[in-house]
Amino acid sequence: MVTVSEAIQLITNNVKSSATIKRSPISGALNCVLVEDVFSPISMPPFRQSAMDGYAICSHDNMEYTVVGEVAAGSGSNPHLNPGEAVRIFTGAPVPDTADRVVIQEKVQRQDNSILLEEPFRLGANIRPVGEQLYKGDTVMAAGMRITPAGIGLLAGVGVSEVAVATKPRVAIVVTGDELKAAGESLEHGQIYESNGAMLAAVLSDKGYKDSEVLKAEDDLVVLTNTLQRALSGADVVLVSGGISVGDYDFVKTALNDLGVEQVFYKVRQKPGKPLLFGKKEQKLVFALPGNPASALSCFYVYVLLALRLWEGDKQASTRFQFAKIESNYHKKGDRAQFLKAKTGIDNTVAILDGQASSMLQSFAAADALVFLDEEVSRIEQESLVPYLNIL
Numbered sequence: 001m002v003t004v005s006e007a008i009q010l011i012t013n014n015v016k017s018s019a020t021i022k023r024s025p026i027s028g029a030l031n032c033v034l035v036e037d038v039f040s041p042i043s044m045p046p047f048r049q050s051a052m053d054g055y056a057i058c059s060h061d062n063m064e065y066t067v068v069g070e071v072a073a074g075s076g077s078n079p080h081l082n083p084g085e086a087v088r089i090f091t092g093a094p095v096p097d098t099a100d101r102v103v104i105q106e107k108v109q110r111q112d113n114s115i116l117l118e119e120p121f122r123l124g125a126n127i128r129p130v131g132e133q134l135y136k137g138d139t140v141m142a143a144g145m146r147i148t149p150a151g152i153g154l155l156a157g158v159g160v161s162e163v164a165v166a167t168k169p170r171v172a173i174v175v176t177g178d179e180l181k182a183a184g185e186s187l188e189h190g191q192i193y194e195s196n197g198a199m200l201a202a203v204l205s206d207k208g209y210k211d212s213e214v215l216k217a218e219d220d221l222v223v224l225t226n227t228l229q230r231a232l233s234g235a236d237v238v239l240v241s242g243g244i245s246v247g248d249y250d251f252v253k254t255a256l257n258d259l260g261v262e263q264v265f266y267k268v269r270q271k272p273g274k275p276l277l278f279g280k281k282e283q284k285l286v287f288a289l290p291g292n293p294a295s296a297l298s299c300f301y302v303y304v305l306l307a308l309r310l311w312e313g314d315k316q317a318s319t320r321f322q323f324a325k326i327e328s329n330y331h332k333k334g335d336r337a338q339f340l341k342a343k344t345g346i347d348n349t350v351a352i353l354d355g356q357a358s359s360m361l362q363s364f365a366a367a368d369a370l371v372f373l374d375e376e377v378s379r380i381e382q383e384s385l386v387p388y389l390n391i392l
C-alpha cells in the first residue's frame, strides 16, 4: 500500500519516454510532443511592420506632413520619403525604410494631401521591428513541448509545415466482469451495462490518445490471461478494468503476475480507487483499475494520464494541483486521501458535488474538477483553499 504522492512518484520514476519519432504535417501534430527543437527559418516579423492603421512619416521639425502615397498590407513597395513626407499605411503593411514612426489615424487631421499630427509620436512608434518576436535561427519551440493550437499557429507563422513528434502510445482497454453486457443487449437479473470501456476510450481520445481498443474478458483466469496476453502484445499501455480487488473472482493480479508483469505498486491509500495496480513488462505499462466506474476514471486522471504523458516524453508531465476556495464546510471521514467530484465556480471557488460513491457517475458527469483531500485532512472550513485537479 502506498500513498497518493508515493504512487505519483513511482510512476514518475518508472515511466521513461518510449515513443518513437515520426514526421508529421503541423495539421496532424496537435497534442503531440515535439522531439526536436524547431528553429525559425525566418525572422518574425520578417520586415518592419506597421502595428496600426495611420501614416508612416519621415520626421521633421513641425507637425504637418505631406501625404505622398499609400502602402497596404501585402504591398511590396518601399517608397522613398523625404523629411516632412508621409504615406498612408495599414496594419501589417511594410513600413518604408525612410519612415521613422507610424502615427495612428485617430491622432491625425487629414486635409487633402496633408496631415496635421495632434500630438508628437516617439521614434519607432507603432512599428514592429524585424525579429521583434523571433530572429531567423532562434528556437521557436523546444523539444519536449506539447503542441497546442497556439503552437500550431506559431509554427505555421514562421513557415514550418512539418515537425518531428513523438508517436502516441497504443492503448488496450481490457474490461472484466461476467455481469457486463453491451448496450443494446437486454439485461437479465444480475447484469449491468458495460460502461468503462466506452468511458476510458473517450477520456483517452479527449486527451489526444486516439489509438485504443476495448477487449472483453470473463472472470476466468485462463480467459483473462489469454486476453491480457493479447493486449500486451498489441499495445504499449494496457488499462484493465475490474477484477483487481480481493473477491474470489478477481483474477487480474494473478494473471498479470503469470504474464511476467512486474508490480510497481498495488493499492493506494485513497478513496476512490484503493485497489489500483501499476506494473511494467519491459517498456509496456499496465494499470489495473478498479471496476467501479468513478474509481476507474478518477485513477485515470490522477495516474494514467501522467504515465501516458511521460511515455511520450512530455517535459511538463506532472499531476499538478490548482487551488480554489471550497464553497461549504466539508468533513472527510476516514484516513484515506480522497478525490472528490467537484465543480469550479466564478471567483476561484469549488463546490463538492453530491453522489461521491465510487459506483456513481452522475456527479462525475457534471464535474470539471477533482478536489484532493490528503490523508491527514479531516474538517475543511468553508472558504479555505483546497487543491484540485482540473479534468477538462
Ligand code: AMP
Pocket: 175, 176, 177, 179, 180, 192, 193, 194, 195, 196, 197, 241, 242, 243, 244, 245, 247, 290, 291, 292, 293
Ligand atoms: P470489480 O472491480 O470487478 O470488483 O467491480 C467493481 C464494481 O464495478 C462492480 O459493481 C462491477 O459490476 C462494476 N464494474 C466492473 N467493471 C465494470 C464496467 N466495465 N462497466 C461498468 N461497471 C463495471
Ligand code: MG
Pocket: 176, 177, 178, 219, 242, 243, 291
Ligand atoms: Mg469484477
